[in-house]
Amino acid sequence: RRNTIRDVCFDDRSLSTSSYNAGAILVQHFLPDLKTAYPQENRDISILDNTIEKIGGCGILAISAKGLTISGNKISGTQQVDCDQVGKEMRISSKAAISVNYSSDVIVKDNIFGPRGPYCRQDVSENNGVKQP
Numbered sequence: 001r002r003n004t005i006r007d008v009c010f011d012d013r014s015l016s017t018s019s020y021n022a023g024a025i026l027v028q029h030f031l032p033d034l035k036t037a038y039p040q041e042n043r044d045i046s047i048l049d050n051t052i053e054k055i056g057g058c059g060i061l062a063i064s065a066k067g068l069t070i071s072g073n074k075i076s077g078t079q080q081v082d083c084d085q086v087g088k089e090m091r092i093s094s095k096a097a098i099s100v101n102y103s104s105d106v107i108v109k110d111n112i113f114g115p116r117g118p119y120c121r122q123d124v125s126e127n128n129g130v131k132q133p
Contacts, residue, residue, distance in 0.1 A: 001048045009056035015081055018089040023061030023099070024052045024078075027068060034091065038064045038102035048072050055117070056081045058099045063092055065103040073098075075123075076114025083119055096125035103128075 005024040009015070014022045021028060027042050042065040049072040052059040059075035062068055078097045086094045092101040097113055097120055100106050106126075113123045 001046070002050065004051045004053075005055070006053045007055075009058075010081065011056075015056060015083065015086050017085050017087070019087055020063060020090045020092060021061070022057030022083060022086045022094045023059065024055045024057075025050065025060045027060075027062040027065045029064035034089070038091075041066075043067050045069070046071070050074070053077050053114075054080060057083050057086060058094045058097065060098045061092075061094055061101075062099070062103055062106070063101045065100075065106065067105045068100070068103055069107045070098055071107065071110050074112045074114065077117045079117040079120035081119065093125060093127040095119075095121040096123060098124045099127070100125070101127045 008024050025047055027045055044067040046069045052075045054077040059078045075097045083094050093099055108124050
């Protein structure tokens with residue numbers, strides 16, 4: 001709550017096809033076995049009233065969350081780097097300012113989006129991928 005984050009997430013490791021951490025604020029679950037379903041073990045988390053500017057990847061990247069609230073954040077200039085393939089090996093997408101992956105009961109409201117970075121595809125995206133085993 002009420003953090004200011006600028007000029008982060010430009011590291012090559014954060015932006016690789018096997019990355020699961022390409023964002024300024026992360027809710028994540030490391031999944032060593034890619035054949036299993038993503039569990040929703042990150043629960044009841046709120047990301048509120050932050051300022052996020054000029055980020056290599058996402059402003060907020062969420063993976064495997066249940067009961068997540070993302071509200072009142074000011075986000076601009078995300079995806080300064082081409083993120084279309086980031087996380088592909090991990091089955092995640094990180095193409096939006098707020099990218100939510102394999103999550104349920106997510107509330108995204110009252111966020112303010114400034115100018116997008118050159119590779120930002122949209123303000124908010126949701127990826128639940130293919131049906132998992």
